[in-house]
Amino acid sequence: MNGAKSLEVVRPGALTTLQDGGRPGYAHLGVPRSGALDTAAYALANRLVGNPPDAAVLETTVDGVGLRAASAVTVAVTGAPCTVRISGRPVAWGAPVRVPAGAELEVGRAESGVRSYVAVRGGFTVPPVLGSRSTDLLSGLGPAVPSGGAVLPVGPAGPDPVRGADVLPAPGAPAELVLPLRPGPRADWFEPASLAALWRSAYRVSPASNRIGLRTEAGPRLARARPGELPSEGMVLGAVQVPPDGLPVVFLADHPVTGGYPVVGVVPPGPALDAAAQARPGVPVRFTRQAG
Template sequence: MTDRALVVVRAGALTTVQDRGRPGHAHLGVPPSGMLDAPAGLLANRLVGNAPGSALLETTLNGVALRPRCAVTIAVTGAPCPVTVDGRPAAWGAPVRVPAGALLDVGTATSGVRSYVAVSGGLDVDPVLGSRATDLLSGLGPPPLTDGTVLPLGPAHSLYAPVDMGPQPAPPGELVLRITLGPRHDWFTPTALRTLTTRTFHVSTTSNRIGLRTEGPRLDRAIPHELPSEGLVLGAVQVPPNGRPVIFLADHPTTGGYPVVAVVHPRDLPSAAQATPGTPVRFVDSAPTQPRRRLRRSERSSDEGGPGAKPPVSGRGG
């Protein structure tokens, strides 16, 4: 048995192995998975000199405790939390050397939800479809950690130079999500669309890696019947029968039958990963308002089928 390994002493509420995920397999029903707060995870890998795609740990709320069988360098990023080595305080957001057999304890988040623990060499668990990420929806990848789990580590040497520290945004006090309306926004009443972009929602306690659920005003539908299942993307804002929006995160289903009223800008999703229950949520329509241009007489004639009008394009509509 190799000594390049970590032993899980305390698994925490939910600690999973993550990397950049396995995008490109939606046609097989496989979600993208991967780090919910990718900038934080990438920074953790950079701090210890790992390649960006190296596997690391994503903790939820109350951290994790680990005992390496060999000396390693670790870094903890994401949600701020206390870090100790054999009971002595250690740095958060910077590289820390942990001797073989010492106890690394990553404590409860003081703000935010998810912390990231990178270890020099990366976690060397078996990849599935090109990724080592745990996917809670499909069950692909390693299962969530339990006490006593042994995690093998990759080679310690790396061509990537570590850094001493890096800037990290604070977890959001208010979650502002830029959205593009569609593809099924026309299934909702005009009042519901105004409610979506003018009222405040709050993060629900039932949120998880699959989706961030909200509490607050209801979005009423103009079309009451249901859709056949259709494809879903990361950041889709789906509205189930209770009328409260759900923002789909990395472990989201690849198809669904409830209408999607909007899609969140990808750069805003890492903040959603760190929003604690009760955090206010506002949706902002990012599509610029285009002023209506007056048509010249020649353009009006064309639009009305008069002189200069173009023949209709044949073929099926999209």
């Protein structure tokens, strides 16, 4: 460590990535939007440390991350609740805290949910790619997944961190994930009885879920009303694609921009997709019909 304003990765965790608001507007080039999966937790983390809303943060998966500060910085951890320690001393989760120079920040295992967000005042200033500092696991664009010993540069501090009303618990991880679904554009590819079962049945979050999509298991398989395959079509965030096994897949931030399996409906961006980012394997999933 040379005294520069930075954080060194001491323990990278199961999967820690840099994320910001993503890179919209490049689907025609085959580039997904990417960005933070739990957008509310991401926004809160940046507000708590006084960052611009598009500043880059760390998104951890299940078991957190360990970082060492080259110089004193202010950080906040949101998203999945977890123990936060500075050089072994417990500090507040969901509030701005000061990390002295040379101290280690330990973001622990998620007590519920999946993904925690670590914001530092000034933001992580790794070089942007197509205007974003997000790591896209599907296309490989953006910064590499940080490994142990990686040094993450931090930008200049902005205004004072937000205090008071913003220091509030974020919504917890869902015990049941309820996803409002706008039918279409290919709902007519499925048997009416299968669509009726979709609205009244429960699925479970599959362990195969990731930043690309939330996969389901254990629910009724959607039977097609017509044979054959579609030509590849454009895909959007929240599209619910149905592969040949008949089990719905909800596309998340790193989703492909095209696909050939029929889309039975779309989950609108917002709190439901934020909740999907925090739903652990085995959590029940229900789809509710929403008018277009």
